[in-house]
Amino acid sequence: MNAKQYLSRLLWSGGCLALVIAMFNWFIDPYLMFSSPRISGFNYYKADINNYVRITKAYQPVRMSMDTLIVGNSRVEMGFDPNHQCFNKHSVYNLAIPGAGIKMQLHYALNQIYQKNIKKIYIGVDFTDFLIDQKDYENQQKNINLNIIKRMKYNENGKKNEKYQWQYFIDSYQSLLTLNALNSSFKTILQQNSNASNRKDNGFNPAQDYLTVINEEGAIALFSQKLPELSARLSRPKYLFDSAGNRSTDFDELENFIQIAKQKQISVKLFTNPFHNDYWKLINKYKLNNKYQQWLKILTDILETSKHPRLEFWDFASDRRFSNEQPTKTKGKALKWFWEPSHYRKSLGDIMLNVMNQSDCNATSKQFGNKLK
Numbered sequence: 001m002n003a004k005q006y007l008s009r010l011l012w013s014g015g016c017l018a019l020v021i022a023m024f025n026w027f028i029d030p031y032l033m034f035s036s037p038r039i040s041g042f043n044y045y046k047a048d049i050n051n052y053v054r055i056t057k058a059y060q061p062v063r064m065s066m067d068t069l070i071v072g073n074s075r076v077e078m079g080f081d082p083n084h085q086c087f088n089k090h091s092v093y094n095l096a097i098p099g100a101g102i103k104m105q106l107h108y109a110l111n112q113i114y115q116k117n118i119k120k121i122y123i124g125v126d127f128t129d130f131l132i133d134q135k136d137y138e139n140q141q142k143n144i145n146l147n148i149i150k151r152m153k154y155n156e157n158g159k160k161n162e163k164y165q166w167q168y169f170i171d172s173y174q175s176l177l178t179l180n181a182l183n184s185s186f187k188t189i190l191q192q193n194s195n196a197s198n199r200k201d202n203g204f205n206p207a208q209d210y211l212t213v214i215n216e217e218g219a220i221a222l223f224s225q226k227l228p229e230l231s232a233r234l235s236r237p238k239y240l241f242d243s244a245g246n247r248s249t250d251f252d253e254l255e256n257f258i259q260i261a262k263q264k265q266i267s268v269k270l271f272t273n274p275f276h277n278d279y280w281k282l283i284n285k286y287k288l289n290n291k292y293q294q295w296l297k298i299l300t301d302i303l304e305t306s307k308h309p310r311l312e313f314w315d316f317a318s319d320r321r322f323s324n325e326q327p328t329k330t331k332g333k334a335l336k337w338f339w340e341p342s343h344y345r346k347s348l349g350d351i352m353l354n355v356m357n358q359s360d361c362n363a364t365s366k367q368f369g370n371k372l373k
Contacts, residue, residue, distance in 0.1 A: 022176040030184035032056045032199060033175040035063055045198045047191035048184040050098070050209075053077075055171055056199060057095055058151040061112055064201075066091040071109045072124030074098035074205070075273045075342065079349030080122065082202040086353050086361035090120070094203035102129050102250040106257045107149070107156055113264065114154040120267040122356075127272075127288075127295050127317070130250045131238035140242040140249060156256075206346075207339060214334045219327035222340040227278060230342060234286045240294055251298060258306045267310040269356050270303065271369075272296075272317035274348060277324055279341040296372075303373050313373035316352055321368065 001009075028043045029036035031052040038044045049056065068090045070080045077096035084092075095108055102125070112118060132140060150167035154160060175181050197209045213221050241247050261268050283289060296315065303313050322337040322344075337348040354365035 018177060021182060025176045025181045025185050028185035028188050030181065030188045031175055032060050032201075033171065035060060035201075038201075041192050043188055043192075045192055045194070045196040046188060047196040047198075048187045049199055050197050052184075053098055053199065054100075055151070055175070057097055057108060057203060058111075059168070059171070060201075061093050061095060061203065062115060062153065064091075064093060066093045066112070066116055067119045068092040069109055069112060069118055069121045070094040070096060070124075070203070071105050071121060072096040072273070073100055073105065073126065073129070075126070075344065076122075076124035076349075077203070077205040078207045078339065079273075079344045079346060080124070080353065081204050081346050081349065082200075083204075084350060084353045085363055086357040092202065094205075096124070096203070096205075098205075103253045106253055107152060110156055110158075110257070110260065111152040111154050113260070113266065114158050118264075118266055120269070121261060123268065123270045124273050125254070125270060125299070127292050128234070128238075130248050130295055131240065131291070132242060132248050133239075134237050137237070137239045137242050140244075140246060207343070210339050211334065215332045218329040218331050219334050219340075220329050223278060223327045226340040226342060227282070230279060231282055231285075234282050234288065238288070238291070240291055240298070247298065251302060254299075255302050255306065258303065258308055258311065262306060262308040262311075265310075268308060269312045269314065270299075271314040271352065271356065274316045274319065274323065274344050274352075274369075276338045276341040277320060280320070280323070282341075300372055311373065312356070312371065314352075314356055314369050315372050316369040319369050322348055322351075 026034055027036055030043075030046055030048050032046060032049065033055060036043075068082075068087065070076060070082065070092065072080075073096060075096075077094060077098060080094055080096070082092035082094050093112075095105075095112065097105060097108060100108075105123075109121065109123075149155070150161065150163045151171070152161055153164045195208050195212045195215075199205055210222060239248075258268065283292065296318075300313065303311055325335045325337060327335060327340075334345075336345070338344050351366055351368050354361065354363045355368050357363070358365060
């Protein structure tokens with residue numbers, strides 16, 4: 001075999017190996033990038049998806065039919081099920097993204113609005129998402145994450161994103177031909193059980209992976225893990241206005257979004273997320289109650305000023321009637337309404353959806369929350 005033949009066989013073998021790896025990763029589809037068929041016991045649960053949800057929700061909903069969007073962060077992603085009975089006559093996708101700020105949440109939503117015939121949007125908002133830290137307090141600027149913007153087919157102003165196709169190519173390559181993707185595919189196959197991490201095809205996070213911890217250590221383990229993190233976050237100086245007296249730019253992002261929804265005749269149901277009493281104790285401890293009330297007032301004023309004819313605003317955070325359950329060390333015993341201090345369960349999300357849809361849904365509902373607009 002001469003050098004030319006050796007090189008030719010080497011390239012051919014390498015190409016075949018790459019093709020096999022790409023086909024394997026496409027079929028397992030650990031990040032739900034390609035909407036490959038799910039097979040029970042093989043690739044149904046996506047055990048490694050938690051760190052890749054921003055990729056999933058940039059591309060997965062584009063291939064789906066929908067007229068209703070659910071927008072927010074991880075609280076909404078775990079709490080609002082698109083299969084809720086009040087959604088029977090609608091096609092619903094849960095676009096909520098863990099760890100996302102207001103700007104990112106709304107940009108993902110706008111990207112769908114410019115591509116789909118969206119009729120209604122549910123938006124969950126948190127007080128803490130509108131606070132600015134010490135650095136922004138001194139010099140507040142619009143936070144632009146170029147990688148995120150590149151993944152959107154449309155920019156926030158409705159114009160096509162010229163960098164989208166290249167970013168799609170990069171994300172496809174990384175989902176098919178990298179060692180990371182291969183590791184995720186094997187992890188997906190090896191961790192096929194109902195307590196594995198997962199996202200459903202409608203974007204909902206059933207949060208069954210929390211049950212692994214609860215089954216082994218009781219619900220108190222999740223509270224013990226989460227409370228120090230929340231305490232550290234809330235203890236840092238936070239502001240609603242910067243040193244020049246300008247309000248947090250997150251208010252502007254929401255205000256602009258409401259105007260776009262109004263122009264496109266999209267109904268909007270905005271709501272505050274409920275929290276467990278242990279979370280509210282931290283709010284009291286760090287003397288953030290006044291800022292919370294101030295935030296609620298600014299938000300209400302923005303919504304009133306928008307004059308959107310099909311806009312509602314519901315406050316569930318201020319209603320603590322479901323927030324008093326105490327976690328225990330009993331293995332396998334989860335709380336009924338909350339996973340941990342800052343994440344409510346689907347059971348509470350169902351009540352919130354019943355309350356907000358009482359006029360056009362026959363579901364009976366417990367009393368919860370207040371309609372502020």
